[in-house]
Amino acid sequence: MKRRRKLGRGVAVVGVGMTPFNVYKDKDSKDLFVEAFKEMLVSVDKGVDPKDIDALYLGNFTSDFFVHQGHWGPIISDILGLSPIPATRTEGACASSALAFREGVFAVASGFYDIVLVGGVEEMSKRTTEEVAEGLGLALAPYEMQVGFTFPAVFGALATAYFAKYGASREHLMNVTIKSHNNAPLNPRAQFKLTIADLMNQKRENAKKKGEPLPTWKDEKDFLRDPKANPPVAWPMNLYDCCPISDGASCALLVAEDIARDFTDDPLYVVGLGQGSGKGLHAAKDLTCFEATRNAAQEAYGMSGLKPEDIQFAEVHDCFSIAEIIHMEDLGFFKPGEAYKAVENGLTRLDGPIPINTSGGLKCKGHPVGATGVAQLEELWEQLRGKAGKRQIPNKNLRIGGAHNLGGTGGTCTFTILERR
Amino acid sequence: MKRRRKLGRGVAVVGVGMTPFNVYKDKDSKDLFVEAFKEMLVSVDKGVDPKDIDALYLGNFTSDFFVHQGHWGPIISDILGLSPIPATRTEGACASSALAFREGVFAVASGFYDIVLVGGVEEMSKRTTEEVAEGLGLALAPYEMQVGFTFPAVFGALATAYFAKYGASREHLMNVTIKSHNNAPLNPRAQFKLTIADLMNQKRENAKKKGEPLPTWKDEKDFLRDPKANPPVAWPMNLYDCCPISDGASCALLVAEDIARDFTDDPLYVVGLGQGSGKGLHAAKDLTCFEATRNAAQEAYGMSGLKPEDIQFAEVHDCFSIAEIIHMEDLGFFKPGEAYKAVENGLTRLDGPIPINTSGGLKCKGHPVGATGVAQLEELWEQLRGKAGKRQIPNKNLRIGGAHNLGGTGGTCTFTILERR
Numbered sequence: 132m133k134r135r136r137k138l139g140r141g142v143a144v145v146g147v148g149m150t151p152f153n154v155y156k157d158k159d160s161k162d163l164f165v166e167a168f169k170e171m172l173v174s175v176d177k178g179v180d181p182k183d184i185d186a187l188y189l190g191n192f193t194s195d196f197f198v199h200q201g202h203w204g205p206i207i208s209d210i211l212g213l214s215p216i217p218a219t220r221t222e223g224a225c226a227s228s229a230l231a232f233r234e235g236v237f238a239v240a241s242g243f244y245d246i247v248l249v250g251g252v253e254e255m256s257k258r259t260t261e262e263v264a265e266g267l268g269l270a271l272a273p274y275e276m277q278v279g280f281t282f283p284a285v286f287g288a289l290a291t292a293y294f295a296k297y298g299a300s301r302e303h304l305m306n307v308t309i310k311s312h313n314n315a316p317l318n319p320r321a322q323f324k325l326t327i328a329d330l331m332n333q334k335r336e337n338a339k340k341k342g343e344p345l346p347t348w349k350d351e352k353d354f355l356r357d358p359k360a361n362p363p364v365a366w367p368m369n370l371y372d373c374c375p376i377s378d379g380a381s382c383a384l385l386v387a388e389d390i391a392r393d394f395t396d397d398p399l400y401v402v403g404l405g406q407g408s409g410k411g412l413h414a415a416k417d418l419t420c421f422e423a424t425r426n427a428a429q430e431a432y433g434m435s436g437l438k439p440e441d442i443q444f445a446e447v448h449d450c451f452s453i454a455e456i457i458h459m460e461d462l463g464f465f466k467p468g469e470a471y472k473a474v475e476n477g478l479t480r481l482d483g484p485i486p487i488n489t490s491g492g493l494k495c496k497g498h499p500v501g502a503t504g505v506a507q508l509e510e511l512w513e514q515l516r517g518k519a520g521k522r523q524i525p526n527k528n529l530r531i532g533g534a535h536n537l538g539g540t541g542g543t544c545t546f547t548i549l550e551r552r
Numbered sequence: 553m554k555r556r557r558k559l560g561r562g563v564a565v566v567g568v569g570m571t572p573f574n575v576y577k578d579k580d581s582k583d584l585f586v587e588a589f590k591e592m593l594v595s596v597d598k599g600v601d602p603k604d605i606d607a608l609y610l611g612n613f614t615s616d617f618f619v620h621q622g623h624w625g626p627i628i629s630d631i632l633g634l635s636p637i638p639a640t641r642t643e644g645a646c647a648s649s650a651l652a653f654r655e656g657v658f659a660v661a662s663g664f665y666d667i668v669l670v671g672g673v674e675e676m677s678k679r680t681t682e683e684v685a686e687g688l689g690l691a692l693a694p695y696e697m698q699v700g701f702t703f704p705a706v707f708g709a710l711a712t713a714y715f716a717k718y719g720a721s722r723e724h725l726m727n728v729t730i731k732s733h734n735n736a737p738l739n740p741r742a743q744f745k746l747t748i749a750d751l752m753n754q755k756r757e758n759a760k761k762k763g764e765p766l767p768t769w770k771d772e773k774d775f776l777r778d779p780k781a782n783p784p785v786a787w788p789m790n791l792y793d794c795c796p797i798s799d800g801a802s803c804a805l806l807v808a809e810d811i812a813r814d815f816t817d818d819p820l821y822v823v824g825l826g827q828g829s830g831k832g833l834h835a836a837k838d839l840t841c842f843e844a845t846r847n848a849a850q851e852a853y854g855m856s857g858l859k860p861e862d863i864q865f866a867e868v869h870d871c872f873s874i875a876e877i878i879h880m881e882d883l884g885f886f887k888p889g890e891a892y893k894a895v896e897n898g899l900t901r902l903d904g905p906i907p908i909n910t911s912g913g914l915k916c917k918g919h920p921v922g923a924t925g926v927a928q929l930e931e932l933w934e935q936l937r938g939k940a941g942k943r944q945i946p947n948k949n950l951r952i953g954g955a956h957n958l959g960g961t962g963g964t965c966t967f968t969i970l971e972r973r
Contacts, residue, residue, distance in 0.1 A: 139560040139663035187829075192623075195616040200697075201690035202613075202645040205829040205844070205963035209693075215847040217827035218964070219651050222641040224623040230640050234655050241661035242560035243825070243855075269622035272630075276621075404664070406638035408608075408626040423626070426636040434664075542626035543639070 136404070136434040138240035141388030143398035144549065146175035147509045149381035151320040152497025154256040160194060160203070161210045163380035164252045167502075168211055171248075171382050174512075176395035179384060181211065185244035187218040188235045190228025190251030191501040192538075196266040198254050207252070224270035225450065226538030227251055228381060229406075229504030229545040235385045236401050245390060250382030253501035263376050267500075270539040272411025283365035283373060285412060285540045286451035290367050292418035293453060297468035301367045305355045306474045307452040308371045308494065314481055315491030317522035322377055322497030327351040334360065372452040377497035381506035397516055403533070403548030405431030409541035423544035424461035424535065431533075431546040432463075439463030441531055442548065444485060444514060444524055446507035448537035449492040458535055459487065462546060486524050489514060507534035508547065515551040557825070557855040559661035562809030564819035565970060567596035568930045570802035572741040573918025575677040581615060581624070582631045584801035585673045588923075589632055592669075592803050595933075597816035600805060602632065606665035608639040609656045611649025611672030612922040617687040619675050628673070645691035646871065647959030648672055649802060650827075650925030650966040656806045657822050666811060671803030674922035684797050688921075691960040693832025704786035704794060706833060706961045707872035711788050713839035714874060718889035722788045726776045727895045728873040729792045729915065735902055736912030738943035743798055743918030748772040755781065793873040798918035802927040820936055824954070824969025826852030830962035844965035845882035845956065852954075852967040853884075860884030862952055863969065865906060865935060865945055867928035869958035870913040879956055880908065883967060903946055910935060910943050928955035929968065936972040 148171030150163050158166075172179065187208050195201040204218030221230035228251025235249035255263055268276055275285060293299055308327065315321040316329070325333065331346070331354050338345050348354040355361045361369045384394070391398035407426025412418065432438060439462060447462070449455035459470040464485055473479060479487035490496045490510040493503060511532040513519040534547045569592030571584050579587075593600065608629050616622040625639030642651035649672025656670035676684055689697055696706060714720055729748065736742040737750070746754065752767070752775050759766050769775040776782045782790045805815070812819035828847025833839065853859060860883060868883070870876035880891040885906055894900060900908035911917045911931040914924060932953040934940040950972070957966045 134666075136664050139661075186827075193616045195614045195690050196622075199690065200694055201617075201643065202692075202960050202963050204644055205831070205960065206694060208829040209831045209835065213829075214831045215828040215843045217847075217851075218829040219655070219827070220643040222622065222643055223625055234640070234658065237655065237658040237662040237664065240560075240663065241658040243557050243658060243661070245555075269616050269620065271623075273621055273627060406607075406640070407636040408629040408634075408639040410626070410630045410635050414630065422636045426638075430638075539623050539626065542623050 136430055140240045140242055142236045142239045142385055142401045143388050143391035144383050145386050145391055145394035145398050146171045146384035147512045148174055149506050149509050150379045152322045152377045152379040152499055155378045160252045160254045164207050165210060167380040167382045171384055179394060184213055184246050184248050186216050186238055186247050188231035188249045189220050190231035190504060191220055192224055192227050192253055193266055193269055197258055223543035224538030225500040226504055226536040226543045226545055227501040229536035232505055233404060236404060239385055239387050245387045247385045248382060249385060251502040251505050252380040253499035254378050255376050256378050274413040275411055283368045286453050287365040287368045289418050290453035296419050299471040303471040303475060304372055304452040305352050307455050309351050310480055311488055311492045311494040314489050314522055315495030318491050321491040321495050322375055323495045368451055374450050374493040374498040377499040379499035379502045381502040381509060383505050383508055399515055399549045399551055402550045403431035403435035405546040407544050421461050421541040421544060423541050424458055427544045427546040428462050431548050435548050442533045443529055443531050445487055445533040446510050447487050447535045449488055449494050462535060482525055489522050504536040511549045557851050561661045561663055563657045563660045563806055563822045564809050564812035565804050566807050566812055566815035566819050567592045567805035568933045569595055570927050570930050571800045573743045573798045573800040573920055576799045581673045581675045585628050586631060588801040588803045592805055600815060605634055605667050605669050607637050607659055607668050608634060609652035609670045610641050611652035611925060612641055613645055613648050613674055614687055614690055618679055644964035645959030646921040647925055647957040647964045647966055648922040650957035653926055654825060657825060660806055660808050666808045668806045669803060670806060672923040672926050673801040674920035675799050676797050677799050695834040696832055704789045707874050708786040708789045710839050711874035717840050720892040724892040724896060725793055725873040726773050728876050730772050731901055732909055732913045732915040735910050735943055736916030739912050742912040742916050743796055744916045748775060789872055795871050795914040795919040798920040800920035800923045802923045802930060804926050804929055818937055820970040820972055823971045824852035824856035826967040828965050842882050842962040842965060844962050845879055848965045848967040849883050852969050856969050863954045864950055864952050866908055866954040867931050868908050868956045870909055870915050883956055907945050925957040932970045
C-alpha cells in the first residue's frame with residue numbers, strides 16, 4: 132500500500148434492512164430482497180422516497196448456479212420499482228455484498244451519486260446438499276478444486292496448521308462454537324436460536340420420549356466431543372464448527388455525509404474501508420494467516436487513522452470456527468497465536484472487552500453467502516445505535532465497530548469500520 | 553435523474569490491451585487475460601510498474617456456468633502477480649466489463665485509489681453451441697426465459713416491432729451487416745476478417761472446386777437473402793444478423809487525471825459516464841427502444857455537457873443487427889425511426905459523418921461477452937490517438953468518441969464518452 136487511503140467525500144449509512152436468515156422453501160430471491168428493502172425503508176428515521184435512490188449495487192455469489200439465473204442487478208431494480216437506475220452486481224464469493232457496499236461508498240464518494248442502495252441476496256436451500264457443495268466449490272481457487280479440496284477440508288487444513296504452530300486443539304475451537312451459540316438466541320433474526328446447552332436438553336428430551344437411554348454429557352464440551360452429537364466433517368472440523376446453508380437478503384442505504392442528517396439524526400459514518408485478494412493455498416507461505424485480510428485491515432486502519440485496539444466490537448467471518456480465530460489475529464485484535472487463548476478467557480464474549488459476532492455469527496445467524504457482508508453491517512448498526520435488544524453490548528460508550536467478510540478460501544477479504552458520532 | 557452527475561476528481565485512460573477475439577481451444581481465461589495485460593503494459597507510453605497498481609476490477613458474465621469456476625477477481629490478481637491488492641468482479645451480462653470500467657473510474661474519482669486496472673474476460677467456445685445458448689439464457693429476464701425466448705428470438709421480436717412501427721425491413725438490417733463486414737478486415741484483432749463480397753467469392757471458389765453449380769447472387773444483399781447462404785435463426789434474424797461465439801480478454805489502465813501525464817503525453821479523459829437498468833420485455837411499454845440505454849445516455853451527456861451531435865464516432869452494442877439501429881436512436885445519434893435510413897445512406901460508414909463500429913462491431917470483431925465493454929474502449933483509444941491503421945477514421949480532428957454496451961435484453965446499458973485533449 133503506497134499512501135493513506137482517503138475519500139474525497141464522506142459517506143454515511145442511514146438505513147439497513149435484512150430478512151431473518153433461514154431456509155425459505157416458499158420464497159425466492161426477489162421475495163427476500165423486497166422484504167429486506169421494506170425493512171430498510173422503515174429503518175430510515177426521517178424517511179426516504181425510493182424515487183430519490185440514484186443507483187443499486189447488489190452482491191450475489193452464484194445464483195447462476197444455485198437458481199440458474201444470472202444478471203440480477205436489473206431483476207432487483209425492476210422488482211423494487213427502481214428501474215431505470217443503474218443496477219450493478221458485484222461478486223466476491225461469500226464477500227459479494229461487502230463489495231457491493233464498497234462500490235456504493237465509492238460511487239457516492241466520487242461525487243457522482245448522493246443516495247445509493249447496496250445489498251446482497253442468496254438463495255441456496257432449494258438445492259440438495261451435494262449441489263450446494265458443488266456450487267460453493269466454484270469459489271475455491273482452481274488448484275484447490277483440482278486436488279479435491281472442499282471448503283471444510285480447506286479450513287480443516289488451516290486448523291491443523293494452526294494447531295501445530297501454536298499448540299491449540301479442538302477444545303479451543305469448541306469455545307468459539309459455544310460463544311456464538313450463546314449469542315444467537317438473543318438475535319431474533321438468527322437461523323439457529325439454541326445454545327449448546329439448549330441443544331443438549333432438547334436431545335435429552337427426545338431420548339426420553341423415545342424411551343432411549345439418556346445421553347450422559349457432563350457439559351457442553353463433552354457434547355461437542357461426542358461424534359454422534361457432533362459428527363466429523365473434515366478433521367478437525369465437526370458439524371458444529373461449520374456454518375449452515377441459508378437463504379436471505381440484506382441491504383443498506385448510503386448517502387453523502389453532507390446530506391446524512393436529512394435522513395436521520397443518528398447516521399453511522401464509513402471511517403474505514405479495506406479489501407485484499409489472496410492467492411489460494413497453493414501459493415500461501417503460511418496457512419495460519421490470510422494475506423488478503425491483512426491487506427484489508429491495513430487499508431481500513433490507514434484510512435481511519437484507527438488502531439486495532441480502537442475497534443470496540445466486530446463481526447468476523449466465521450464460516451468455520453477456525454476462521455474466526457485466525458481472522459481476529461489478522462485484524463490485529465490479538466497477536467498471532469493468541470486469539471484462541473483470548474476466546475478461552477472470555478475476551479470475545481458479549482460482556483467481554485471485545486465482543487465478536489454478537490449476532491451469532493455466520494455459524495448461528497446463518498450464511499446466505501451473497502447477503503452476509505451487508506448483514507454484518509446491520510449488526511454494527513443495531514449495536515452502535517443501541518438497538519440490539521437482549522444482545523446489546525453493555526459498554527455504554529459504544530462508538531466504533533468493524534465488519535470483516537471473507538470470500539472463498541481467502542481470495543477476497545474486506546474490513547469495514549463504522550463510527551457513531 | 554435528479555442533478556447533473558459529476559466526478560470530484562477526473563480520471564484518464566493511459567493504456568489498453570486486448571487479445572484478438574477468436575475461438576481459442578488451447579487458451580483458458582487466465583492465459584487470455586495475461587495476454588491482454590501484457591499488451592496493456594506495452595501501450596503505456598512512459599511505462600507503468602505493475603507494483604503501482606492499486607486495485608483490479610474484472611468484468612465476467614458467467615464463468616460459473618461456462619467453465620465451472622467462479623470468484624475470478626483473485627484468480628486474475630494472482631496470475632498477474634498483483635495479489636494482495638483488492639480484486640472485484642462485476643457482472644452485468646454482456647456489459648460486465650463496462651461495469652468494471654465504471655467502478656474503476658469511481659474508485660479513482662473517490663480519491664481512494666490513483667491507479668486502477670480494469671478489464672474483462674470470457675471463455676465460451678469450449679462449450680457446445682447448445683450449452684452456450686443455455687449459458688447466455690442466464691442473462692435473459694426471468695419471464696423471458698419462462699416463455700421460451702432465446703436471445704435471437706428477443707431481438708427478432710424487437711425487429712418485428714420496429715419494422716411495423718417505422719416501415720423498415722430485413723433489407724435495412726442487411727445494410728448494417730454489410731457495413732460491419734466492410735470494417736472488419738481492416739481490424740487485425742477481428743474474429744471475422746472477410747467482407748460479405750469476400751464470403752461470396754470464397755463460396756463460389758468452393759463450389760467450383762467441388763464441381764457444384766456456381767451460385768448466382770447478383771450482389772451482397774442477394775447473398776444475404778439466400779436462406780442457404782444466410783439461414784434463418786429467429787425471424788427476421790438470420791445468421792449474418794447475429795454476433796459469433798468468442799473467447800477473449802481486454803483491459804485498460806485508469807489513473808487520476810492529475811497524474812495522467814506521468815504515464816503518457818496523450819491520455820484520454822473520461823468525460824461521460826452513464827448507466828441504466830431495464831425491466832425486460834414483460835414490462836416494456838415500447839419494444840422499439842431501450843429505457844436503460846436512454847438513462848445511460850442522459851447520465852453521460854449530463855456529466856459531459858455534450859450533445860449527441862458532439863459524438864464523432866461510436867462503438868454501439870450490435871449483438872444483433874437490429875440492436876445497432878435501435879441503440880443509435882436511443883443514444884440520440886438519429887431520431888426514432890431514422891437510424892435505418894441513416895445506415896442505408898452510408899452515414900455510419902467508416903468515411904461517413906458518424907462512423908459506427910469501425911472495429912467491425914460485436915458482429916465481426918467477436919463478442920466474448922465479459923470482455924466486450926472494455927474492448928470497445930480499446931477501439932476508442934486507437935481511433936482517438938490516430939493509431940487505428942487501415943480503419944482510421946479520416947476525420948483529422950477526431951476528439952470525442954462514445955462506447956455503448958448492452959447486457960441481456962436491455963437489463964443493463966452503459967454509455968461512456970472519452971475525449972482526447
